[in-house]
């Protein structure tokens with residue numbers, strides 16, 4: 001049957017053969033694709049093979065499902081190895097008897113584990129570590145094994161050894177022929193450190209050992225070495241390197257290397273121009289690449305050649321990071337170059353098990369390579385520094401030591417990389433590709449980026465960097481890193497505040513209709529209520545049902561369902577007349593009284609029905625609401641200051657009262673507290689407050705973003721020796737900026753801790769007006785100050801509002817009969833619940 | 834919309850529609866029982882439950898915030914004390930404490946009068 005489409009036959013459905021298909025169908029449907037695979041299942045992720053021992057199944061590891069192949073119209077013959085290539089007729093013959101013609105043939109036969117020619121390798125209990133089937137056999141056999149050994153201390157050997165440990169083998173040995181571990185990747189100092197760490201993991205390591213015989217009767221019992229020593233073992237995993245599967249190519253008369261591998265040119269063509277070889281079976285410039293990323297690159301190059309492009313394979317960086325659990329091992333660039341060809345800086349910390357080495361060009365300008373053991377957190381960035389010849393810091397040792405003392409390195413980071421920096425080498429995704437998906441397609445999640453660029457889907461080593469680039473690109477776009485209110489709103493508090501303000505929305509229902517879904521909940525209702533009052537400062541009881549428990553009744557709900565009453569006592573200063581009124585009211589309504597930690601008086605145990613009456617009496621005596629129930633200004637604590645105190649520099653009480661009166665009633669994301677001390681002895685504990693003011697010889701110091709509570713944090717100095725007016729100006733700006741940008745229920749300290757750039761950024765905004773918004777902030781807060789009202793005064797005057805303060809709507813005079821008190825020290829307390 | 838199947842269901846006049854704030858609740862007294870009535874005006878629905886929060890035995894559910902959750906928009910009320918939430922339809926606790934459950938009552942509104950269906954316990 002003739003087919004209009006040209007046919008590409010792929011031999012081998014491993015990682016690279018699969019990737020070839022994936023890349024090809026993504027590019028064009030101009031070819032008919034036929035794949036032959038030797039293994040019983042479609043291609044799987046060999047790189048993460050060991051996760052099979054951590055509970056992943058064969059299906060979890062699949063690169064793609066069978067449906068994918070049929071969707072893409074790829075004919076896939078599994079369990080059917082190709083036996084022969086007929087180059088003359090351009091056909092291949094499979095074991096099951098299929099004869100398939102081809103226009104182009106792709107050899108992606110990979111490699112097999114290299115098994116050295118040692119007597120006894122055929123014995124029961126000797127395994128290799130390459131396929132899922134190998135792992136199944138190892139796993140089954142390990143159940144009866146007490147001790148095991150891995151032959152080969154390279155990358156794969158150590159991974160196999162870790163697997164034996166995970167399988168519960170009590171004694172696991174690693175046998176290495178060379179004088180050190182991972183001889184191809186790391187230097188001997190690094191290897192020593194690695195050995196130390198692996199020993200700590202429970203591995204026994206034998207270097208300079210060459211095995212003469214695998215002893216045992218039918219099944220392995222011991223290893224005999226050439227130095228006449230013996231090690232008894234129940235099982236052995238051989239990991240002595242790989243052997244490219246070039247037998248088919250050899251049979252077909254294609255050129256192969258003397259030590260194996262199908263010879264290819266820079267287009268991945270073999271000695272027959274219609275036949276390509278890619279992946280671990282290909283020998284390019286005398287090199288077999290035993291890693292997946294170069295294989296993927298080869299697939300790309302072969303496709304390009306077939307489709308008439310001119311991509312070339314020019315070798316590949318062999319930097320690696322070992323995923324051996326518990327120990328980071330990485331090498332990058334040229335790890336072995338030595339002085340005098342370079343300058344080497346090494347750090348060795350045997351107590352922590354860390355070894356780091358970097359090789360720097362003699363002029364000190366370029367990073368050439370290095371080794372990291374024990375801590376490879378900087379691997380990605382160092383690798384990028386090598387690859388992109390990034391400028392080094394003035395003290396290159398900072399690269400491995402981190403900046404010490406002084407300012408933390410806020411610099412550079414991933415966003416300083418050039419756009420063509422290769423971030424994911426498995427899938428050859430550049431920084432530019434990722435940024436472009438973020439900025440042009442609006443993809444902002446790691447999963448999204450994985451889907452559209454495939455970055456991070458290979459070995460996964462680049463994932464931290466990909467995340468940083470996503471965030472970085474979002475920030476460059478001015479995008480807000482998503483942080484939604486609840487299931488009813490896809491907006492952050494800040495976004496919602498801007499929307500509500502811009503569109504002049506005044507009620508919760510309108511907000512929900514325009515920007516949300518569903519019927520709201522106990523999370524978004526109070527958050528929106530707070531935004532509405534921060535913007536419009538309407539009387540909150542007008543939208544009573546959306547207010548949080550305490551705001552709803554303008555009082556703090558107590559055990560038993562009664563409420564507390566806290567009149568404002570600015571700065572903690574109170575006249576004897578007012579004290580008397582508080583006493584009389586408390587007596588009349590049978591309230592428990594206590595001095596609070598905020599320098600005022602709390603009256604506890606009021607029935608909801610009594611609240612308006614109590615407040616009526618208090619207001620008549622000149623009190624106003626203390627907003628102890630609100631996410632708003634609580635108290636501005638003061639010390640007595642220069643009016644009486646012999647150390648006092650200025651009048652801290654007057655200043656505290658002035659500030660408390662200025663900001664009272666303003667709703668904010670969380671409660672606000674302040675303090676003013678008359679000197680550095682700090683009796684008002686101002687540095688434990690959201691804002692604290694301390695008198696100095698020359699004026700006042702202003703501190704911001706402190707709190708007590710469960711995670712105490714001291715406030716930080718914003719400005720020193722300023723006058724009152726400047727102090728108020730900065731406070732205005734600070735508070736309004738907080739009100740507009742903080743998350744719901746984030747105190748000022750939490751808000752600052754999350755702020756990019758921290759205090760130096762905030763200082764810049766407030767003092768230097770770096771965002772150009774200070775005038776607006778000042779106007780906005782002035783608007784709130786000008787519309788201040790005592791909400792209790794409004795309720796007391798309004799009969800409709802007063803009616804809401806009843807327990808039974810069908811019996812408004814009656815109090816809740818379940819409320820009960822117990823006597824305590826001449827007063828009462830709530831009944832235990 | 835309540836279909837009266839049981840003959841032992843007695844409708845009692847609870848309050849006027851104006852007594853219960855829109856999208857909020859209020860408490861009524863029926864003999865020794867406290868019943869929370871919710872005017873879910875956003876959905877044009879009324880609900881009634883016991884006023885007692887089973888968590889700490891507090892007579893406060895009528896003062897709780899109402900809302901909905903999930904794809905089905907299950908209507909719920911959150912207790913003002915510790916914000917445990919309960920379905921207004923089934924009374925089950927939606928915030929993961931299965932042991933708590935509240936009683937719900939049928940409600941009907943005729944004109945500006947709100948009636949609650951009480952099942953006699955004889």
Ligand code: SRM
Nearest residue numbers: 556564595596597598599600602628634707708709710747
């Ligand atoms: C009454 C009082 C205790 C006392 O008898 O002294 C008190 C009582 C309550 N505090 Fe407080 N706090 C009181 C001073 C403090 C202080 C001390 C201070 O202000 O100098 C602190 C530490 C300072 C701080 O806030 O940074 C304090 C840290 C908290 C916290 C933890 C805040 C945090 O950021 O971690 C909460 C929980 C919250 O707000 O979410 C809290 C919450 C509460 C609540 C409102 C819990 C509640 O929602 O029911 C208590 C209500 C009592 C009531 O019914 O009136 N209270 N609380 C104090 C009232 C001060 C006032 O006059 O308004």
Ligand SMILES: Cc1cc2nc3c(=O)[nH]c(=O)nc-3n(C[C@H](O)[C@H](O)[C@H](O)COP(=O)(O)OP(=O)(O)OC[C@H]3O[C@@H](n4cnc5c(N)ncnc54)[C@H](O)[C@@H]3O)c2cc1C
Nearest residue numbers: 012014015016037038046081082109110279280290291292
């Ligand atoms: C345990 C382990 C851990 C590894 N960890 C890493 C790592 O961290 N990073 C990294 O980059 N690399 C790692 N590798 C290496 C990586 O898995 C290989 O580089 C990659 O799988 C090579 O892909 P490939 O397609 O060339 O070969 P393979 O994946 O071996 O696929 C070749 C396929 O061809 C089939 N085949 C052979 N001959 C025929 C035939 N005649 N007819 C039909 N089918 C045939 C084979 O059965 C096989 O399925 C690891 C390997 C192992 C075993």
Ligand code: SF4
Nearest residue numbers: 556596597602709710
């Ligand atoms: S410390 Fe705890 S118990 Fe004491 S008043 Fe504050 S919130 Fe209540």
Ligand code: FES
Nearest residue numbers: 886888889912915
């Ligand atoms: S008393 Fe209702 S949730 Fe605790």
